[in-house]
Amino acid sequence: MSQVIGRLLAQVRTPTPAADAALATLVGLPLLGWTWVVLTIAPGPSPVAFAGALLAHSAMALRRTAPLASFGAVAAGCAAMLAGAGGLLLPPSMLVFPWSLYSMCAYGSRRALGWGPVAALLGSAAVGLRFWLNPREASGLPPAFVFLFLLAVTMMMWSFGLWRRTQRAYLESLEDRARRAEADREERARRAVHDERARIAREIHDVVSHSLSVVISQAQGGTYAVRTNPDRAAGILTTIADAGRHALADMRGLLGVLRAETPLESESAGSAPTLAELPRLLEGTRAAGLAVTFRQDGAERRLSPAAELAVYRLVQESLTNTLKHAGAGRRAQVVLSWGSAGLAVQVQDDGPGDSRPPGGTGLGLVGMRERFQAFGGTVAAGPATTGGFHVSARLPYLQRTEQT
Template structure:
């Protein structure tokens, strides 16, 4: 409740409490000067009860002890300051020990205040205790106030914990969203590179060949240009698919549809590479049905990128062997070229190799790329495959 109050309202409320306690203390001026001084001192101490609740309670408890010894009015109306200080401790004290001690001190103080009023005529029996009913009411009221304040404190602490958990959960959701977005961007970047690099490499090789034989062999030139057109259309379809994923307009398709490229399209890629001038041999051993769609896509893209690199860096006329073996617990892809072709002058940023390593790492596999033992270039990828039940 008080958490919704403005600082100005809280200050006004504190001043009202201080004024009331001080006013009550002044009413005891006919009893003794000690009553007025002690009551006003208790009132002034209450000003700091929100910022230093334990210290304020200690000061007021000490003043109460002085009251019992020196003042004439015991108990007095201004002793309500001790209850206010106790509530401040229960509500604002960071430690639990002070919360319980404050309640015990108030209870003990009320008992002492009644005992000092008993005269020698009391027999000592609890049933004959002259202030039994009064004492019971005071203890019950003080206990009820302490319990209410403790419940409010517990609810406030629980609210703080829940708020912190909500903030942490929101932060975790944001982090997961950022990770998902980063994963999606990485996937799209790899797809864009693989589609564009391979398609452009084939189109450039075919266009150069068509230009070379245009005047001497028109039929071969037409075939080359037909390959350029077909490759361009397929690349454009892939670009539309990737853009749809990027925009989130892929419709109700299965999420795996974006990975529909697989070993079924490997033959088309090999034929394109052959048409572009590479001497490609392809062999697949084992049951490829054991590969998941994501694993198929990874194998397909690595083979595609390796052929693209052979075409770009080794050049037409290069012999390339593509071999896939699906063995017990793993799939091994090897793409080896002899490096004897006439390679054109090319430059590259190495994004293809990075993309291949990222694809293999997703499946917990291994990839190596470098000079082969017999010359040329060798790309070898190993991807773990689930065992058949």
């Protein structure tokens, strides 16, 4: 909703000839009609005065798209009104002069700013001179008073134009800062995904090496079993087939989330952790000052190394975020629920849930989603309804995530 309102406000702030023409017509028609009436009643007017009024009102349609040219046309029109107004000292259409002066200062170039005080001084002096040359029509108003009053009004409009110009520059700087912040956030998210996928590529060696080691060792033993114990050789071949099938499934699952340009590094960054190492992770977290409780529901099932690694990293990242955002002295709970169709992982703490990015948009959780999506799983994170922050994930039992 806020983005829609922001776009509407941006459209209103954007100078458009159609909007300026509509406003100039709305304001100009009453003033132009009033000017025509008083010029008709006043003694000795010339058609030049009405032509000047028409020029001034028409030029206001370009007050924001071509402010300096518009002001020049308005000034020429006002001069024509003063010269041909006859006994009418100040036609009503002269009111467009301060409005045009404001527009020139607010929307014109920096060079146009210096013309503001000069135009205000000359315009006020021209009207004051006309009052001085026509004392009978001036009704006793001192020309000096008229000059100073009009100078104050025009300088005030020039000041309003400067204020509007400063406001526009400030809003543009805020919008530019917001655009750069959004671009930076997207770039950091893309970089996090890239780094996580690169780390997955490094771990492929560890995830698959176990299965390949089994294949090699069983194949070596099978060459002897074929000659000495054919029944045992059949079991060895079955083991080799299962290990190869699981290795291929893990490779497909992990490589599916990698970009084509991501290099596959053959060197391992260390042994890939499994669920059996969760107690050690929890002990290290408790030593850091976070009280963690762990519970498993349902009958535990054996997962593939890649799936176990995904679950381990999710718990590790969630507890790390709790230490980072909630601090030591808090409590957290880790629950693994082994259901009939999949494994549900819940990590919840009692810290301030609103101190973290909404909807789980942290960079670490971006990588966790990538891991679980490789196996058809999902990850959700956010403030818990009972307080604190929670991370929930679901990993379905697929052929490539479960070992039989």
